[in-house]
Amino acid sequence: MSSKSRKKVLLMGKSGSGKTSMRAIIFKSQLAADTRRLGATIDVESSQIKFLGGLRLDLWDCGGQESFMDSHLTAQSSTVFRAVHSLIYIFDAESTELLTSDTVYFLKCLRALQDQNPTSAAPSPAPSSSSPAGASAGAADEGGPTVFVLLHKMDLVPVDAQQGKLAEFEAEVTRKARESGYKGALKFYGTSIWNETLYKAWSIVISHLMPSLSSLRAHLNSFLVLSSASEIVLFERTTFLVISSVTNDKDAPDAEWDERRFERISTMVKAFKLGCSCVFHLAIAAVSTETGLLTRSPAMLFTSSFAGSKIRSPFSSLAITTPRYTAVLDALTPETYILVVAKGQIQPASIELNIRLARPHFAKLESIGMGR
Ligand SMILES: Nc1nc2c(ncn2[C@@H]2O[C@H](COP(=O)(O)OP(=O)(O)O)[C@@H](O)[C@H]2O)c(=O)[nH]1
Ligand SMILES: [Mg+2]
Structure with missing residues (x-):
């Protein structure tokens, strides 16, 4: 090596x-x-x-x-x-x-x-x-x-x-x-x-x-534009640390976006995975107490929905639909998860389809060392 x-x-x-x-x-x-x-x-x-x-x-x-x-x-x-x-x-x-x-x-x-x-x-x-x-x-x-x-x-x-x-x-x-x-x-x-x-x-x-992050960001940016998303975040699979992120300029800055949202997502997803170890594929529609783009509500939903249930299966994916945004967190490559956030209420299935279509491209990048 x-x-x-x-x-x-x-x-x-x-x-x-x-x-x-x-x-x-x-x-x-x-x-x-x-x-x-x-x-x-x-x-x-x-x-x-x-x-x-x-x-x-x-x-x-x-x-x-x-x-x-x-x-x-x-x-x-x-x-x-x-x-x-x-x-x-x-x-x-x-x-x-x-x-x-x-x-x-x-x-x-x-x-x-x-x-x-x-x-x-x-x-x-x-x-x-x-x-x-x-x-x-x-x-x-x-x-x-x-x-x-x-x-x-x-x-x-x-x-x-x-x-x-x-x-x-x-x-x-x-x-x-x-x-x-x-x-x-x-x-x-x-x-x-x-x-x-x-x-x-x-x-x-x-x-x-990480080598060549700028190259990876360029690929994420293309995906952001092609999928009309507001923000895309890439997480390392095991640690759930943020590797890279891109945000659509016309959606940012938005006062409602929590500055610490990436780290909060890392923390809450990891805590959720630990606490539940359960099959994790849910779609939540029209959350009435919605306060903003990925701020408090998903964290509360994670913990309240699954507290106590231990099914011992690996984390799979997550889709959240609210009146203000739609977010899908899904595996992108064997070593990464991707979070795609789009403003407004759209079908999570369309984001999931985009992720599915992007997978072979990103998998190829990863196998050659993230575009090195
Ligand atoms: N309050 C607080 N305690 C911490 C924090 N990080 C570690 N600890 C505690 O500090 C103690 C020593 O931690 P450890 O990781 O063994 O220290 P090390 O000797 O540097 O490896 C443990 O009881 C931890 O729970 C922190 O951020 N806040
Ligand atoms: Mg020690």
């Missing part, structure tokens, strides 16, 4: 900051509540995750106890830090040592990353935080590893203080990193396992690992 299709991603941070919880929720479909029972990670737990387009993710969950951190930074430094595509560093927002010893370890990791990947001295353009789909794939290959910094457990910070805390943390850590001689880009996100911020950050990370 070529190094281009195999990406090493380090998950680092102090013990108890939430690294293994994230991994379990995103890649093993665990419930957030179940992460309380996770044991401490010993040394390094590496897992290989197959992604679409032949991409293989080597995820290294590095134990964060001081003794392990010291070993990662000294004896094991070349093993851990060499040939890294991305480093995801987790800080516990509640830690009393956030800007002292926690940051000191982070700076040591940046130094090791730079030493083991000499090209990382060049600034690497990190993806835009506002657009997972707009992430620039392959930047790490050209300019050294990309560093994502997650200020995690933000649910424990009062809501009105979250933004300020993240901004202050970002400014301080960036300043210290520059002072220590690190020149690469650092991208900051506030996250929590208890809401969709986790999916937002991880969608950006994953999009960054």
Whole structure:
């Protein structure tokens, strides 16, 4: 397998900051509540995750106890830090040592990353935080590893203080990193396992690992135009992370569209799949309490319709019809799901037909690595 299709991603941070919880929720479909029972990670737990387009993710969950951190930074430094595509560093927002010893370890990791990947001295353009789909794939290959910094457990910070805390943390850590001689880009996100911020950050990370996203977006755009849809979102099948999305310009911006709708869909579909594991093919017509395009109502419908029913069959597809929009979520290729949203009340069957017709085209793209 070529190094281009195999990406090493380090998950680092102090013990108890939430690294293994994230991994379990995103890649093993665990419930957030179940992460309380996770044991401490010993040394390094590496897992290989197959992604679409032949991409293989080597995820290294590095134990964060001081003794392990010291070993990662000294004896094991070349093993851990060499040939890294991305480093995801987790800080516990509640830690009393956030800007002292926690940051000191982070700076040591940046130094090791730079030493083991000499090209990382060049600034690497990190993806835009506002657009997972707009992430620039392959930047790490050209300019050294990309560093994502997650200020995690933000649910424990009062809501009105979250933004300020993240901004202050970002400014301080960036300043210290520059002072220590690190020149690469650092991208900051506030996250929590208890809401969709986790999916937002991880969608950006994953999009960054994907080759040729712009080519994929061009194909999705053609599909958007041909099917007269308002929005199309592509999800990775297992994690339900957003890989790419396109929106019809004439429908956007629309104040009623929830800014966090993609991450919310990831969260709710995954929770639904977990909670029910049932055959999932339903059409709901004329929802009277409809409030807007994919905002609250589908989430409530998911949970209220199926709570308690465990049939143990894989998720298949979903169609929702309301007076304001029609949405169909269906498998597109063996490794992706597609969500097609059209304004107004139209027959879900027509969207399903379009998806069926598009499948061979997208399947071909995937088999050649998403249009690489
Ligand atoms: N409140 C809160 N707790 C979290 C969050 N993420 C993880 N935890 C908890 O933090 C504890 C340590 O998590 P773990 O993943 O084992 O940390 P690790 O040592 O970095 O791998 C567990 O009890 C998790 O349930 C979060 O976003 N919010
Ligand atoms: Mg752990």
